[in-house]
Amino acid sequence: MSEARPARAAPSAGEGRRIARVLIDSPLPQLDRLFDYALPETLGEVVPGVRIKAPLRTAGRVVDGFIVEIDVEPDATRTLSEIESVVSPTVVMPDRLYRLARRAAERAAGSASDVLRLAIPKRQVRVEKAWTPVEETIEVDPDAVTRAHEVITRYEGLAEVLAQSGRAAVEAIPVQSGSEPGWATLLASAAARELADGRSSILVVPDYRDQELLLAALEKLVPAAAIARHDARQTNPDRYRAFLRTLDEAPCVVVGNRSAVYSPARAALVAIWDDSDPLLAEPLAPYVHARDAALLRQEQEGSALLLVAHTRSTDVERLVQHSWLREITASRRVIPNVRLSTPQELERTISQRVPSSAFATARAAAADGPVLVQVARPGFAPTLVCASCRHPARCRECGGPLGARRRGAVPVCGWCGRSAHSWRCVECSSDQVRLASSGTERTADELGRAFPGVRVIVSDGAHAVQHVDGRPALVVATRGAEPVADGGYRAVILLDGARMLQAPELRIGESCLRWWANAAALAAPGAPVHLVGVDGPVARALATWSAAAYARSELEARMPLHMPPTARFAQLEGIPASVRGALDALGGIGIPADAVLGPVPIDEEGRVRALVRFPYAAGQEVADTLRASVVADAAQSRRGRGRQRIPLSVHLDILEPDI
Numbered sequence: 001m002s003e004a005r006p007a008r009a010a011p012s013a014g015e016g017r018r019i020a021r022v023l024i025d026s027p028l029p030q031l032d033r034l035f036d037y038a039l040p041e042t043l044g045e046v047v048p049g050v051r052i053k054a055p056l057r058t059a060g061r062v063v064d065g066f067i068v069e070i071d072v073e074p075d076a077t078r079t080l081s082e083i084e085s086v087v088s089p090t091v092v093m094p095d096r097l098y099r100l101a102r103r104a105a106e107r108a109a110g111s112a113s114d115v116l117r118l119a120i121p122k123r124q125v126r127v128e129k130a131w132t133p134v135e136e137t138i139e140v141d142p143d144a145v146t147r148a149h150e151v152i153t154r155y156e157g158l159a160e161v162l163a164q165s166g167r168a169a170v171e172a173i174p175v176q177s178g179s180e181p182g183w184a185t186l187l188a189s190a191a192a193r194e195l196a197d198g199r200s201s202i203l204v205v206p207d208y209r210d211q212e213l214l215l216a217a218l219e220k221l222v223p224a225a226a227i228a229r230h231d232a233r234q235t236n237p238d239r240y241r242a243f244l245r246t247l248d249e250a251p252c253v254v255v256g257n258r259s260a261v262y263s264p265a266r267a268a269l270v271a272i273w274d275d276s277d278p279l280l281a282e283p284l285a286p287y288v289h290a291r292d293a294a295l296l297r298q299e300q301e302g303s304a305l306l307l308v309a310h311t312r313s314t315d316v317e318r319l320v321q322h323s324w325l326r327e328i329t330a331s332r333r334v335i336p337n338v339r340l341s342t343p344q345e346l347e348r349t350i351s352q353r354v355p356s357s358a359f360a361t362a363r364a365a366a367a368d369g370p371v372l373v374q375v376a377r378p379g380f381a382p383t384l385v386c387a388s389c390r391h392p393a394r395c396r397e398c399g400g401p402l403g404a405r406r407r408g409a410v411p412v413c414g415w416c417g418r419s420a421h422s423w424r425c426v427e428c429s430s431d432q433v434r435l436a437s438s439g440t441e442r443t444a445d446e447l448g449r450a451f452p453g454v455r456v457i458v459s460d461g462a463h464a465v466q467h468v469d470g471r472p473a474l475v476v477a478t479r480g481a482e483p484v485a486d487g488g489y490r491a492v493i494l495l496d497g498a499r500m501l502q503a504p505e506l507r508i509g510e511s512c513l514r515w516w517a518n519a520a521a522l523a524a525p526g527a528p529v530h531l532v533g534v535d536g537p538v539a540r541a542l543a544t545w546s547a548a549a550y551a552r553s554e555l556e557a558r559m560p561l562h563m564p565p566t567a568r569f570a571q572l573e574g575i576p577a578s579v580r581g582a583l584d585a586l587g588g589i590g591i592p593a594d595a596v597l598g599p600v601p602i603d604e605e606g607r608v609r610a611l612v613r614f615p616y617a618a619g620q621e622v623a624d625t626l627r628a629s630v631v632a633d634a635a636q637s638r639r640g641r642g643r644q645r646i647p648l649s650v651h652l653d654i655l656e657p658d659i
Helices: 095-107 112-119 125-130 142-152 158-163 182-196 208-219 236-247 258-262 290-301 314-321 343-347 356-366 440-450 497-501 508-520 537-544 547-558 576-588 616-639
Strands: 017-024 034-038 051-056 061-073 167-171 200-204 227-230 253-256 267-273 304-309 326-328 337-340 370-375 384-386 433-435 455-459 473-478 491-494 528-531 568-574 596-601 608-614 649-652
Touching: 017 051, 017 112, 034 061, 095 112, 095 258, 095 290, 095 616, 112 258, 125 236, 142 158, 142 182, 158 167, 158 182, 158 304, 158 326, 167 314, 182 200, 182 208, 182 267, 182 304, 200 258, 208 227, 208 253, 227 236, 253 258, 258 290, 267 290, 290 304, 290 314, 314 547, 337 537, 356 370, 356 473, 356 491, 356 528, 370 440, 370 508, 440 455, 440 473, 491 508, 497 508, 508 528, 508 537, 508 547, 528 537, 537 547, 568 576, 568 616, 576 596, 576 608, 576 616, 608 616, 616 649
Parallel strands: 167 304, 167 326, 200 253, 200 267, 227 253, 267 304, 337 528, 370 473, 370 491, 455 473, 491 528
Antiparallel strands: 017 034, 017 061, 051 061, 384 433, 568 608, 568 649, 596 608
């Protein structure tokens, strides 16, 4: 059912004794190493990769762990604890999974057990006992293989990359095939091609919306028995059942979110959709981005790697410039019909949210089918300001921003939820407020009155809509929550662009370009896409569909400042003594003082934060040094029992430096 290295035969009395090298499942950094345990004869034949229970003398208790290696020790006089029991004979940690977890942890100055906790779900006894391995070959319909081949040949050089297990950055064609977007059809076709040749694939997407679209595309090409769904919304039994399926020798297609990149399937292809989506950044230690884990996996296992998107992240563009990724575009490129605001419309944007040209386009298109209107925020009016002096309206209790849930409603604090009755401005004492921005609900309310008789559909975090039919409708959605329309939208209106670009983030330009391009890709062929109130490089990159050129210009601008991804960044947080000790250790390996930003205080508990920038060539040495500092700090904390100590935390490759 699963891969396991053959265990050595039990040694005779003259050969020594069997020992197991065990990885303890513990969050303590000082325990992130292999421990030697004796294997009692009563356990019989034991293979690497199984779950076990073993005593931990330093803690005085029995802990969970995984056997990594089994060896024979000639010297049987060394005192060793014995493994207490084998939890299950199922090999849930193949050697390739352990090596990937260890490599990812080493690069990020983290623990392998933290990575394995993301990859291996908790054991479900009933599921494991009832599981029957899939051993027969999965047959793919020849017609499906033909259709998949047709899709792949639309991209120049893609078939060669798949055949040679290469690495590529693929610009997805912004078209729809029925109710599935072009990127989903591409990923499904690549997986079907591999499955037809008896090989597995891992397809990683940011969220459940993308996962549902990809599954719908896969169901048209591959048998259901070949699909292993990796989903945080699954029940524990379903997730464990899907995990066991990836351990089978029979090939499969794994579809899931960021942690699916660690699937133990013997994958010949790993593909990631929209790598710059922040949902692909792991929020748990050791914070390894799915893209970085996929790159490590490709280097370690030799699988093909596809990073597919409508736009180009600066991280991927850096790899393209270093010839680490091959650039793949369509043989015949398709560019959406993007229309930018005229100079006169740009001047009127403040007073006129939807210019007359976009309004006329929406009115004409709404008579034929659905029209998409993208806005920046959900709700009715996310923020309010004083009607007289424009000072932000704040809660008198906690200082949080006030917003309105519907027209004429009493303002409500966005932090504490209190209603702001009898509110007065602290600057001018006015008791009148006005809307500073409009959310999905207010936009829907305004458009509903402007387009009587037309359906208005809201799609945001509180109103999840996956799909709309081809009937006339106005679909008001936040960025990333746009549903797919049958046949594509007859028009797309992108509002609040100037407000989006004002966010104080390093990557806001490429983020906006990604939001707008993904929305524009949902338009029907030739349908107009209006970007309202925005000009400059980002708008021109969208209109000319030249995200790669924009990413190159961003890299050139960041190079003199050594900002990511032109250099790697490490973020250190902890008490001043711990952070200073780690910085001194980095100085000892040659990291100059001018590469350190901070430390600066970050909270009332006395914690401070520092940022360290360093070249990629010094990455492993920096990671090893920081890991040693974390272990030393944890050991010192353990010696100081009775005092609650704030641990030193390290986060490498942060997306947004914050100091």
